[in-house]
Amino acid sequence: MVYENPDGVRIGLEIHVQLNKLKTKMFCGCSSDYHDAAPNTHTCPICLGLPGALPVLNKKAVEAAIKIGLALEGEIAEETQFHRKNYFYPDLPKGFQITQYDFPIVSNGKVVIEGEDGEHVVGITRAHMEEDPGKLAHIGSIEKSKGVLIDYNRSGMPLIETVTEPDMRSPKEARRFLDKFRNILEYLDVFDGNLEGAMRVDANVSVHWGTRVEVKNISSHKGVERALLYEIMRQKNVIRRGGEVIQETRHFDEGRGVTLSMRTKEEAEDYRYFREPDLMPMHVIDWIPAIKETLPELPDAKRARFMEQYGITDMHARSLTSKIMLADFYESVCAKGVDPKLAATWTADVFLGELNYRDLAISSYDGKRIRFIHAKDPKIKNSFKVSDMVELVNLFAEGKISDRAAVEVIRTMLDTSEEKTPFQIIEEKDLFKAEDDLVTKAVAEAIAENGAAVQDYLGGMEKSLNFLVGQVMKKTQGTADAKTARELIVKKLNG
Amino acid sequence: MAKWMNVAQIKEKIEESSAEEVTAHYLEVIKKNKINGYITVSEKALEQAKKIDAEGHNGPLAGVPIAIKDNISVAGLPNSCGSKILENYIPPFNAHVIEKLLSAGAIILGKTNMDEFAMGSSTETSYFGPTANPWDLERVPGGSSGGSAAVIAAGQAPFALGSDTGGSIRCPAAFCGVVGLKPTYGAVSRHGVVAYANSLEQVGPLANNVRDIAALMDVIAGYDHKDSTSIDSKTEYQKALVEDVKGLKIGVPKEFFGEGIHPDVEKAVWNAIHKYESLGAAWEEISMPNIKYALASYYIIAVSEASSNLARFDGTSYGFRASGDNWHTMVSKTRAEGFGAEVKRRILLGTYALSAGYHDKYYLKALKVRTLVKQDFDRSLSKVDVLMAPTMPNPAFKIGEAIEDPLTLYLSDVNTCPINLAGLPSVSVPCGFTDGLPIGLQIMGKPFDEPTVLRAAHTFEQSTDYHTKRPQGVA
Amino acid sequence: MITKEDVEHIGWLARIDVSEQETADFMEKLNSVLEYFGQLDELPTEDVAPTYHVAEIYNVFREDIVEESLPQEVVLENTEDKQNGTFKVPKIG
């Protein structure tokens, strides 16, 4: 199947990612751990842009950039340097941003995503280093602002800006790209996506291979998909009415779910780029071999290994490796001798599903306990132990609890923060019963839905029994034991 | 106490009496101020001197007072850069050179007047009014470190720090009859020094004599991890002061004696070169064909970098703020009211030179010409040890004479700015007078070869008496 | 030649309000300087590499080690316009 792309949609992304796992900022020694701090307490003459202060580059930021470049299968520049991008904005204390211009550290990379028609390659044009501006808060709303309050704690945070080719053909592909991209960065341990402002996305989008429009400052993955859906619809409507899409920059209003015009091309800024005279150029290609050594197993490689090593489905492997911490958690569960297929079902389908339902994002894993926090309210947090999953899956595998009971245990553990084991919860709630367990239910369904096969079996055709067992296996996604299923069917049909 | 003392004499005095008394003496002379050399006189100087006395006189400059150009950050003292926009700005940190001076025991007397943001060659563009030349109060002291040179000439400080982007140390040194060194690019940290044109400028010393210049360099020069352009040359400056120029090869680039040069200046410089010859040096005339393009190249680069450097002065988090109903109008008004005319002209010029459509024509072109100028220096200095030329083509001009025409003012940097394009060391030493106004000899050298440059300057100084002449009739 | 419109445009880019009266003065003075800069055109430089910096230094870095930041009250010392630890400016407009 080839995706036709009926509306001729082309989407390119520009993603700003904070290297927030570094201890200090890009050009000064201020701590990057400012997220819960009082305003302007993580600042110094350099990140405040005081006259006379000079930037000195954080070596770890360059290493992280190279790491990212290698993970994106890009080329690392032989010579790379910084430029000044000159413009005025209150969050920019120097009146220019130190960034990279015609010598970005990374170029020509790629990311393979699960596209509309299977594997799809998204080209990475470039990735470069730059500094984050400060943070503005409007007194009142943006529209009716009475003034602006500035906190420079964020000023000078190390950023990587990644620019893709316009290779994505639907909002879904854009979202898939971002998920994959974020996943890779988390594998590299350079980035914590849960921190506020850690990833900001601008999108370029055009329909019918026409004029591109830039949509600025989208802060969430969901936002990207919504913003793009809206913008594509808007552009299609303009064309349908006989109008013309103009090249412009638009702003996504998250609350209303619409994009609004910010400025047209004619009003475009003139950034007057020139080489940053206070920083020296870099020759860092000889760092590559050593950095390659430190590269972890990346998501695609891990997925392939999981399928091979644990015999699990592509779908399970994909979702287990979608978060490095979840993948590590799964491997710890398997290491305790749990059936890897069952562990995959319960981790990927049930556990992860319940987390997503609750808007809980995985935040850390220490080898014993996986922790998660609420995506919008960081006060809501909880954790789940490897030993809990091991106990639960084993109880289920031994037939001591039903699948519904197991789901109930997981839900209970996510909704309460009491330190109880699955066994304790099962006892308290008296969940030790097996009548309506998964296989029994599947058997009943298989019999009810396949009258003809039942008749054939009762009529003496043994082969039909195999068909019914197959149906049960399908319904239980292969988790049922075939022998048990066969016994249950025979018992039920033969009264 | 003698009005003009060198560092050695000051140290003797401190041992005889105290650092406190020496500092009090200078503060007294400053009070009789007639030249407007200081923007700020430090109220903490005496306290600092008392502390040095109490601690015993440790450190190479223990108790020795010094004046600092007002674009070099001293924690707790205003750092106005001669501008209204920074009139009330007090830096919370010390420049690297200030840290070095303080740990050497130096006493900071105050902050000296300068052309606004170092943009000028006369110290007339200062928001705090022009500084007068101690040799003739109706004349400019040169610039932009005019305050630093003038206070030395007037006996209001034994030595001072200035900064030199296109001649801003050497020009006032020449006009005020003192010694001024622009070090090799990278020799002295720029951390804490307010940038005018980052790729061109260096902090450097001004003093009454070459020995004091070297003493100051031994304190302020050296590697600083806070300045990415800093280089660890491990140069020892005072050790270089040998009185011997036998065998020294001097190049005299004829392009530095262009039309418009004052005949007395030309004569004085040639007298100096002949003096060297009599002391055993050899000279030859050489040609540097691209020097005539240096000035245009220099100004394009300087104003381009400046247009970006000065963007931070927007009234947002420090400095002067005008009122405005939104941020952009507030900024535009702040900058219109906070900057003087020459600063605004240079920012606009630099903005233009970097703007879309003109970047290659002006900025990139200037950088290419810079290459050619640098090659001229490389070629010449492969044949000779030092180059000698007039620092300024003319003696100090009258206050108000050139200020209205920027181009005339720019042209006065014609002999000093090429050195900044090439990043080389250059010293100006007194070599004569015309109508009672000092003339400066410029000695230029190879990268990090300050030892040869200073040795040549020192030897000349020891065999002449120009540096012992003092202006009469100033406070 | 810098025109009146150019002065207005670069005045906006540089965020410097330029009055009518100043515009004429800037035009005249900037044009005389630009005319002087124009002498560089006579010098062929097609094959010349630009010199951004005389110091041929590469790879200057700092280690990722935390240094003390300034106390908030010191950061805010140089302004009157502050609120709850932040800098306060007019709305962006």
Ligand SMILES: [Mg+2]
């Ligand atoms: Mg960017």
Ligand SMILES: [Zn+2]
């Ligand atoms: Zn900082």
